[in-house]
Amino acid sequence: MIAGSIAYKKGDEIYNRALVINKEGNCINTYDKAHLVPMLNEHHFLTSGEKKSTVYQLDEIEMGTIICYDLRFPELSRSLALEDAKVIFVPAQWPKSRIDHWKALLRARAIENQVYMIACNSVGYCDESEFGGNSLVYGPDGSLIDSLYYDEGTLIVDLDFDAQEQIREAIPIFNSLRTDLY
Numbered sequence: 001m002i003a004g005s006i007a008y009k010k011g012d013e014i015y016n017r018a019l020v021i022n023k024e025g026n027c028i029n030t031y032d033k034a035h036l037v038p039m040l041n042e043h044h045f046l047t048s049g050e051k052k053s054t055v056y057q058l059d060e061i062e063m064g065t066i067i068c069y070d071l072r073f074p075e076l077s078r079s080l081a082l083e084d085a086k087v088i089f090v091p092a093q094w095p096k097s098r099i100d101h102w103k104a105l106l107r108a109r110a111i112e113n114q115v116y117m118i119a120c121n122s123v124g125y126c127d128e129s130e131f132g133g134n135s136l137v138y139g140p141d142g143s144l145i146d147s148l149y150y151d152e153g154t155l156i157v158d159l160d161f162d163a164q165e166q167i168r169e170a171i172p173i174f175n176s177l178r179t180d181l182y
Contacts, residue, residue, distance in 0.1 A: 001020070001021040002018060002020055002021075002089045002091060003018065003021060004016075004018040004067070005018045005067045005068070005091050006019070007046075008032070013047040015032040015047055016032065016033035016036075016042075016046055016067055017030055017032050017033070018030065018031045018033075018065045018089075020056055020065065022058060023059075028058075029054065029056040029065070031065045031067065032048075032050065032051070033048070033049055033067040033069070034066075034070055034076065035070050035076075036048050036069070037068075052076070053065055053066055053070075053076060054080075054083070055080055055084065062087075063085055063087040063088070063089065064083070064085040064088045064089070065088070065089045065090075066080075066089075067090070067092065068090070071092070071102070071105045071109065072101075072105060074108070074109065074112065077112075077113055077115070078113060080115075081114070086115060086116065086161060086164060087115060087116045087159065088113070088115050088116070088117055089118050089119070089120075090106065090120070092121045092122070093122040093129075093131055094121045094134075095130065095132060096130045096131060097132075098132070099133075102119075102121065102134060103134060103136070106136065106138055107138050108142075110139065111141065111142040112173070114140040114141075114164065115140055115164075116137065116138065116140060116145075116159050116164070117137070117138040119134075119135060119136055119137070120135045121133055121134055123151070123152055133151065134147055135147065136148070136155075139163075139164075140163075140164045140167050140168070145157050
């Protein structure tokens with residue numbers, strides 16, 4: 001279970017944190033949101049995470065987590081893919097006014113890293129803010145596997161890791177990286 005994100009207090013600081021709970025009920029990973037949204041003045045009431053997101057295993061599958069606005073920073077997703085993440089989870093409260101960005105960025109992160117992007121977004125209102133829904137799953141080739149659009153609910157999907165490996169073999173992007181240039 002990927003829980004969150006939630007407000008987590010550590011000393012005098014408050015972080016936007018995601019928790020990863022395995023089927024035995026143990027918290028096996030935490031991640032504090034690295035990028036705070038300047039348009040919402042998050043830096044006035046939240047503290048940016050102090051460590052990068054790391055890969056963890058659930059059911060022997062390498063996965064990673066980023067939170068909401070982190071999606072706009074491709075380096076974070078790439079760092080997880082370079083650690084062999086097969087799946088990246090994204091809990092969010094993305095606004096309806098920018099829902100096209102949400103979908104485009106998720107699809108781009110899936111394609112450029114050849115990973116499954118599993119994203120959960122809020123629906124409805126909080127004060128004056130309307131959230132855009134579109135909790136969805138993109139495949140490592142950028143295909144939309146399923147979406148809740150603007151509904152609350154649960155998605156149950158099968159992820160084909162053999163097909164993912166075939167995609168990675170057909171287009172071996174990680175073998176072409178030029179770390180000497182960027």
